[in-house]
Amino acid sequence: MNFLLDNWHLVLAALTSGGLLLWPLVTRSGGAHRVSVAEAVMLINRERAVVIDVSEPAEFAAGHAINARNIPLAGLETAKGLPTNKTLPLVVMCPSGARASRAVATLHKRGHEKATSVIGGLAAWREAQLPIEKSAT
Incomplete structure (x- = not known):
């Protein structure tokens, strides 16, 4: 738990990059x-x-x-x-x-x-x- 709190910026970067990787799949299935x-x-x-x-x-x-x-x-x-x-x-x-x-x-x-x-x-x-x-x- 301390790792997550001490490295919150790394966790945020990982979540952001994962979201950006999934974005094309989400938008394509959404009707495009x-x-x-x-x-x-x-x-x-x-x-x-x-x-x-x-x-x-x-x-x-x-x-x-x-x-x-x-x-x-x-x-x-x-x-x-x-x-x-x-x-x-x-x-x-x-x-x-x-x-x-x-x-x-x-x-x-x-x-x-x-x-x-x-x-x-x-x-x-x-x-x-x-x-x-x-x-x-």
């Missing part, structure tokens, strides 16, 4: 549904995940993942273009990944519990040299 580009490709190939791009139409036309459906974030709550089978995994993308993370929360509210966003968005997809297509505007 995100996957890497490689995990997204596995979901698409193995589980027939549907790619939803929440970019604005002009951004989508400039480049998007092949076979992605464009449903802008602003219209996601009332969108009709989502799969009716809510058990299908959804891989959500946008140029950077920021809007996609917000879109996942909306999709979960709509019953799509397997919705995940791609870490880094389309920029990470391009960096991984995965196929991109452009649409006519």
Whole structure:
């Protein structure tokens, strides 16, 4: 007991470092549904995940993942273009990944519990040299 009292600063440092090590696990399980580009490709190939791009139409036309459906974030709550089978995994993308993370929360509210966003968005997809297509505007 004297050791703990005499070395309270070491105990505090140990507890702090342990908490910082556990923080990513706590925040990820708390609803931050995100996957890497490689995990997204596995979901698409193995589980027939549907790619939803929440970019604005002009951004989508400039480049998007092949076979992605464009449903802008602003219209996601009332969108009709989502799969009716809510058990299908959804891989959500946008140029950077920021809007996609917000879109996942909306999709979960709509019953799509397997919705995940791609870490880094389309920029990470391009960096991984995965196929991109452009649409006519």
